[in-house]
Amino acid sequence: xxHLVIADSELELVPEKIRDHPSVVNYARKRGKKPDEVLLDxxxxxxxxxxxxxxxxxxxxxxxxxxxxxALESILNKEGKLRxxxxxxxxxxxxxxxxxxxxxxxxxxxxxxxxxxxxxAVPRDLELxxxxxxxLSELLEEIGPDGIFxxxxxxxxxxPKEFGExxxxxxxxAVIVGGFPHGDFLSEVKGERISIYKExxxxxxxxxxVLINYEGSLLW
Amino acid sequence: xxHLVIADSELELVPEKIRDHPSVVNYARKRGKKPDEVLLDxxxxxxxxxxxxxxxxxxxxxxxxxxxxxALESILNKEGKLRxxxxxxxxxxxxxxxxxxxxxxxxxxxxxxxxxxxxxAVPRDLELxxxxxxxLSELLEEIGPDGIFxxxxxxxxxxPKEFGExxxxxxxxAVIVGGFPHGDFLSEVKGERISIYKExxxxxxxxxxVLINYEGSLLW
Numbered sequence: 105x106x107h108l109v110i111a112d113s114e115l116e117l118v119p120e121k122i123r124d125h126p127s128v129v130n131y132a133r134k135r136g137k138k139p140d141e142v143l144l145d146x147x148x149x150x151x152x153x154x155x156x157x158x159x160x161x162x163x164x165x166x167x168x169x170x171x172x173x174x175a176l177e178s179i180l181n182k183e184g185k186l187r188x189x190x191x192x193x194x195x196x197x198x199x200x201x202x203x204x205x206x207x208x209x210x211x212x213x214x215x216x217x218x219x220x221x222x223x224x225a226v227p228r229d230l231e232l233x234x235x236x237x238x239x240l241s242e243l244l245e246e247i248g249p250d251g252i253f254x255x256x257x258x259x260x261x262x263x264p265k266e267f268g269e270x271x272x273x274x275x276x277x278a279v280i281v282g283g284f285p286h287g288d289f290l291s292e293v294k295g296e297r298i299s300i301y302k303e304x305x306x307x308x309x310x311x312x313x314v315l316i317n318y319e320g321s322l323l324w
Numbered sequence: 325x326x327h328l329v330i331a332d333s334e335l336e337l338v339p340e341k342i343r344d345h346p347s348v349v350n351y352a353r354k355r356g357k358k359p360d361e362v363l364l365d366x367x368x369x370x371x372x373x374x375x376x377x378x379x380x381x382x383x384x385x386x387x388x389x390x391x392x393x394x395a396l397e398s399i400l401n402k403e404g405k406l407r408x409x410x411x412x413x414x415x416x417x418x419x420x421x422x423x424x425x426x427x428x429x430x431x432x433x434x435x436x437x438x439x440x441x442x443x444x445a446v447p448r449d450l451e452l453x454x455x456x457x458x459x460l461s462e463l464l465e466e467i468g469p470d471g472i473f474x475x476x477x478x479x480x481x482x483x484p485k486e487f488g489e490x491x492x493x494x495x496x497x498a499v500i501v502g503g504f505p506h507g508d509f510l511s512e513v514k515g516e517r518i519s520i521y522k523e524x525x526x527x528x529x530x531x532x533x534v535l536i537n538y539e540g541s542l543l544w
Contacts, residue, residue, distance in 0.1 A: 147429040166428045170393065177526045179484070179533065208386045209367040210430035263544040264399070264536070306397045313399065316484070316536040324483040 105276050106180065106318055107247050108311065110171050111191045111240050112290045113283025114164035117221050118144045118152075125152035141222065143214050161284050162193070168283055169213045170308035173206055178312075180319040189243060190283065193290060197238040204232040240280070240291040249278035252295030255310050256282075259297030267300055268317025281310050325496050326400065326538055327467050328531065330391050331411045331460050332510045333503030334384040337441050338364045338372075345372035361442065363434050381504050382413070388503055389433045390528035393426055398532075400539040409463060410503065413510060417458040424452040460500070460511040469498035472515030475530050476502075479517030487520055488537025501530050 118128050123139040131148045132139040144163035146153055153159035168190060180186045181202055190198040198220065207213045216226060216233070225231040244252060251274040253267075262270065271277050282289055286304070300313055338348050343359040351368045352359040364383035366373055373379035388410060400406045401422055410418040418440065427433045436446060436453070445451040464472060471494040473487075482490065491497050502509055506524070520533055 145429075147432065166430070170390070170428070173390065174394065174528065174532060177529045179521055179525070179529070182521075182523065208390070210386070212367065265540045265544040301399055301402075303402065305399070308394065309397045309399070312394060312532045313536060316533060317540065320485045320537065320540065324485040 105185055105187065106271065106315070107187050107189070107249055107276065107278040108175055108315070109189045109191055109240070109243065109278060109280045110168060110283040110307070110311075111280045111293075113168050113190050113192045114162050114285070115168050115190065115192045115217065115283065116144050116162070116194055117218070118142055118149070119156060122149070122152040122155055125149070125155070127152045137218070141218060143217055145214070161287050164283075164285055165214055165217060166210065167285065167307050169206075169210055171281065171283065171311045172200070173208065174308050174312055175315060176200070176202070176204060176206055178315045178319070179323075180315045183319070183323060185319070185322065186315065191238070191240045191243055191291070195237060195239045196235050197243050199234045199236070201232045240293055244278060244293065247278055249276050250274050251277040252280065252293065253277060254280045254289070254293060254295045254297045255300070255314070256289075256297040257299055257304050259299040261299045261302070264300045264313040264317045265320070267298055267314065268321040271318045272321040279314050281307050281314070283307055325405055325407065326491065326535070327407050327409070327469055327496065327498040328395055328535070329409045329411055329460070329463065329498060329500045330388060330503040330527065330531075331500045331513075333388050333410050333412045334382050334505070335388050335410065335412045335437065335503065336364050336382070336414055337438075338362055338369065339376060342369070342372040342375055345369070345375070347372045357438070361438055363437055363441075365434070381507050384503075384505055385434055385437060386430065387505065387527050389426075389430055391501065391503065391531045392420070393428065394528050394532055395535060396420070396422070396424060396426055398535045398539070399543075400535045403539075403543060405539070405542065406535065411458070411460045411463055411511070415457060415459045417456050417463050419454045419456070421452045460513055464498060464513065467498055469496050470494050471497040472500070472513065473497060474500045474509070474513060474515045474517045475520070475534070476509075476517040477519055477524050479519040481519045481522070484520045484533040484537045485540070487518055487534065488541040491538045492541040499534050501527050501534070503527055
């Protein structure tokens, strides 16, 4: 069983500081929501983001959508060998049941995440997605993996295939992928830093490489 | 060099027959466009789609977006070993330069595709994406692959790894993945039908498995 953690994800509601910014007010009104109910999204809140600390990397629900839709529809997940978690920059953790069929449409995914921030579980009865406060360290303690690997540009360079072969030596490894567009992790975590390519890769490309090479070593 | 063809893709402008349907008219007006300038999208035109032949599978730019964003950001593409083409249900072919950085945001991707249908090339100077009329057979003739593989639920069952190993025996294979949610290909093509899993997979999951297992056999 592989535990995939999308960590320090740039997924949050619009912070209080910019809730009266015109780009936010207009966006919320168009969607029939209040400014404190909508996700921060760099595509639409670009000018407001400049007023925030780390503004150049924040507001990226698209990255989380791409990582999750690839992970949940993977063969590894269909084989019951994957658990997926999203940890956010504000230390929330989203638990996702493996049978969850996420919306393929981005706008519907954004609506689902907004509902999750509001209600802490969606749908309320099935709780396919649940959100709790928690740091990355607390999440890892709860998972209790027998190996922790942090995907990092400056990590030990292995080919994706070698990393897949390495992972199957662990019964329950955790692999941490940054849910942000560039820069470094905000959270401090102990684990082996791994790089699978000589150049930076997008988060969802790392997710695909890790899951498919692990699957290749584990199953075939 | 692997040639990836997303075939019979459910990517089209709103067909004439439903351009005066309220769901289409409202959607176009909200986006400041004319009904004949917007992509058909099942998320927004669900009720109008019922009036169209094959309506239950049409209007899926989300599938094309997911396939392309995974393919273009893959290690295989960064290594210069991949060419990607989109063939549509209406026999258009989209040629995509490998260095293209597609919009991560779905709504921006939709806008880009609409511009491509209108202008046949975007951006007009660089022509990163070009569109021409052409059938799947014509595209394959043009590519001239030394092997043609059609990813199909009822194909010869190989593990993804075995298929990757098979593909590297060809200098320039073409792999055809259906750009539709379910059902069968509309185009007739000769080639070996391959299945990589005992259950149906989403198109982007097939793309990921094929590219990463080919990469694994070719490069590492």
